[in-house]
Amino acid sequence: MSAGRKRAFDKSAALDKAMHVFWENGYSGTSISDLTEALGINKPSLYAAFGNKEQLFTTALEHYKSRYGEPVLEKLTKPADVPLVDRIRTYAQGIVDLVCGKSYPRGCLFVKSSCESGSTGIPDDITSLLQNMGSATQLTLSRLFELEQQQGRISSQTKPEELASYLLSVLYGISVLARQGRPREELNGIIEVAIKGLPLV
Amino acid sequence: MSAGRKRAFDKSAALDKAMHVFWENGYSGTSISDLTEALGINKPSLYAAFGNKEQLFTTALEHYKSRYGEPVLEKLTKPADVPLVDRIRTYAQGIVDLVCGKSYPRGCLFVKSSCESGSTGIPDDITSLLQNMGSATQLTLSRLFELEQQQGRISSQTKPEELASYLLSVLYGISVLARQGRPREELNGIIEVAIKGLPLV
DNA sequence: ATTTTTATGTACCGATCGGTATATATTGAA
DNA sequence: TTCAATATATACCGATCGGTACATAAAAAT
Numbered sequence: 001m002s003a004g005r006k007r008a009f010d011k012s013a014a015l016d017k018a019m020h021v022f023w024e025n026g027y028s029g030t031s032i033s034d035l036t037e038a039l040g041i042n043k044p045s046l047y048a049a050f051g052n053k054e055q056l057f058t059t060a061l062e063h064y065k066s067r068y069g070e071p072v073l074e075k076l077t078k079p080a081d082v083p084l085v086d087r088i089r090t091y092a093q094g095i096v097d098l099v100c101g102k103s104y105p106r107g108c109l110f111v112k113s114s115c116e117s118g119s120t121g122i123p124d125d126i127t128s129l130l131q132n133m134g135s136a137t138q139l140t141l142s143r144l145f146e147l148e149q150q151q152g153r154i155s156s157q158t159k160p161e162e163l164a165s166y167l168l169s170v171l172y173g174i175s176v177l178a179r180q181g182r183p184r185e186e187l188n189g190i191i192e193v194a195i196k197g198l199p200l201v
Numbered sequence: 202m203s204a205g206r207k208r209a210f211d212k213s214a215a216l217d218k219a220m221h222v223f224w225e226n227g228y229s230g231t232s233i234s235d236l237t238e239a240l241g242i243n244k245p246s247l248y249a250a251f252g253n254k255e256q257l258f259t260t261a262l263e264h265y266k267s268r269y270g271e272p273v274l275e276k277l278t279k280p281a282d283v284p285l286v287d288r289i290r291t292y293a294q295g296i297v298d299l300v301c302g303k304s305y306p307r308g309c310l311f312v313k314s315s316c317e318s319g320s321t322g323i324p325d326d327i328t329s330l331l332q333n334m335g336s337a338t339q340l341t342l343s344r345l346f347e348l349e350q351q352q353g354r355i356s357s358q359t360k361p362e363e364l365a366s367y368l369l370s371v372l373y374g375i376s377v378l379a380r381q382g383r384p385r386e387e388l389n390g391i392i393e394v395a396i397k398g399l400p401l402v
Numbered sequence: 403a404t405t406t407t408t409a410t411g412t413a414c415c416g417a418t419c420g421g422t423a424t425a426t427a428t429t430g431a432a
Numbered sequence: 433t434t435c436a437a438t439a440t441a442t443a444c445c446g447a448t449c450g451g452t453a454c455a456t457a458a459a460a461a462t
Contacts, residue, residue: 003460004408028229029322032450042411043451049409053450107316114381115308115316121230134381158394165387166394169374176373177366180315180335186366193359193367197398205438206428233420243441244421250439254420 011049014039016067018050019060024105026112027057028121054123061126064109065133068098073137076144084148085200088167092191095171099178100187107179110134111172138164154200163198170194212250215240217268219251220261225306227313228258229322255324262327265310266334269299274338277345285349286401289368293392296372300379301388308380311335312373339365355401364399371395 021038022030032053036046050056072094076087099107110133117127141164148154174187222239223231233254237247251257273295277288300308311334318328342365349355375388 002408003406005410005458005460007409025320025322026227026229026317028227029317029320031448033448034321044412044453045410047451106319111377112316114377115313116227116230118307118380118382119226119230120235121226131382134378134383158397159390161387162390162394165378165383166371166391169378169391169395170367170370171374172377173370173372173374176312176315176377177335177370179319181319181332182335182366186362189360189363190367190370193363193400194370194398196359196400197395199394199397203438204430204436206430206440208439232418234418245423245442246440248421 007045007049009039009041009045014041014049015060015063018056019063019067019109020104022057022060023064023107023109023112026116027053027126028116028119054126057126058129061109061113061129061133069110069137072098073140076141084153085195085198088198089191089195092171092174092195093188095174096178096184096187096191099175100184106181108172108175111175112179134168138168141167158199167194208246208250210240210242210246215242215250216261216264219257220264220268220310221305223258223261224265224308224310224313227317228254228327229317229320255327258327259330262310262314262330262334270311270338273299274341277342285354286396286399289399290392290396293372293375293395294389296375297379297385297388297392300376301385307382309373309376312376313380335369339369342368359400368395 017038018035021034025034030053032043032046035053035056036043039046041049046056050059072091075094076091078087082090095108110130113126114130114134116122117130138161142160145154145160145163149156149160170190174190177187177190218239219236222235226235231254233244233247236254236257237244240247242250247257251260273292276295277292279288283291296309311331314327315331315335317323318331339362343361346355346361346364350357350361371391375391378391379388
């Protein structure tokens with residue numbers, strides 16, 4: 001055990017709170033004071049634990065990915081014996097639940113941050129990180145569709161990457177609509193329309 | 202003609218520049234200094250011509266709607282003798298051109314602003330305005346699909362509002378992907394997948 | 403018990419934020 | 433030519449921005 005005074009707050013709980021603040025207000029819209037107030041700590045403690053604003057945001061975004069993004073994405077592949085269409089539906093409904101959650105802000109932190117990225121006030125590293133996360137998701141979806149095509153379970157008339165981009169597009173759009181306040185039932189309706197149109201069979 | 206010194210800058214050109222600054226950096230990410238520098242005027246002139254930051258943003262958003270939103274939306278209804286599917290394609294390609302434009306920022310100002318809305322730093326009036334603009338577009342699309350159904354030109358198996366939400370979702374998603382830097386061809390591919398799946402016949 | 407290490411609280415830094423007071427310049431009207 | 437009205441430029445306002453110096457408190461290591 002290393003020497004020194006013990007941290008008086010729960011670091012992972014603090015990170016979770018910070019993530020929610022960014023989720024609600026965005027990167028530019030969040031001030032250090034917003035964060036210290038929400039976390040109930042003072043500035044030197046925040047800087048000591050998480051580094052500067054950019055570093056904290058990056059950490060919060062990774063936390064968001066592992067806490068919300070990846071668990072939902074898993075529904076797309078597991079259980080493997082469930083038909084792909086049903087896995088897509090469960091996955092998409094998981095996204096709807098996420099962007100319509102009552103215990104956290106509306107919309108998706110990743111989508112919100114992507115829209116904010118590329119601006120003057122956003123560090124280049126954050127813009128790159130968001131691009132890379134988007135590309136990674138795209139690749140995951142592409143590989144899934146490619147695999148399903150190889151196994152002859154879905155039609156080969158549409159390229160896997162096109163299916164992936166398309167699905168992502170619908171889900172990103174749902175996140176925007178959620179932020180605009182559209183009701184959950186409407187978003188679930190979108191999923192049904194999208195799924196009906198999927199060139200899977 | 203009223204008395205007084207003449208304005209030394211073109212007001213509508215200045216509004217267009219201001220719109221581009223908001224489009225690039227968002228509401229929170231744009232400072233008054235950013236605006237005065239881009240417009241080549243000083244603060245009192247900006248405040249005299251456009252009011253405060255919130256009022257200028259509102260005006261810029263309305264300008265965006267009439268300058269870019271409405272002309273693209275028109276392609277959905279005109280020419281009326283073109284089949285609906287082709288009008289949808291032209292409309293969607295117009296959106297892709299908009300969000301991939303070389304002479305202005307990537308993505309859609311309306312989508313970007315919607316994602317930013319609801320935050321602490323965004324005035325309530327702006328959040329409401331964005332919600333209303335979204336609802337108006339939704340209604341326009343719904344009425345179009347309703348009309349086409351009444352004329353028996355598209356299938357009645359899906360409700361007009363669902364078709365509208367779905368189409369909006371895809372297009373909003375395309376705007377997010379554009380902001381992430383995805384290439385134009387990929388976005389056009391999304392449109393083709395979406396159109397193939399539309400329950401129109 | 404002393405030293406070393408880490409966390410906390412306060413107080414502060416220069417820079418920038420949105421917004422304005424004031425003085426001057428320029429215009430049309432009288 | 434004077435007056436009223438509007439625009440410009442400079443300089444400034446209090447508040448907040450992101451970030452840190454510094455002194456103190458608490459813990460482990462010696």
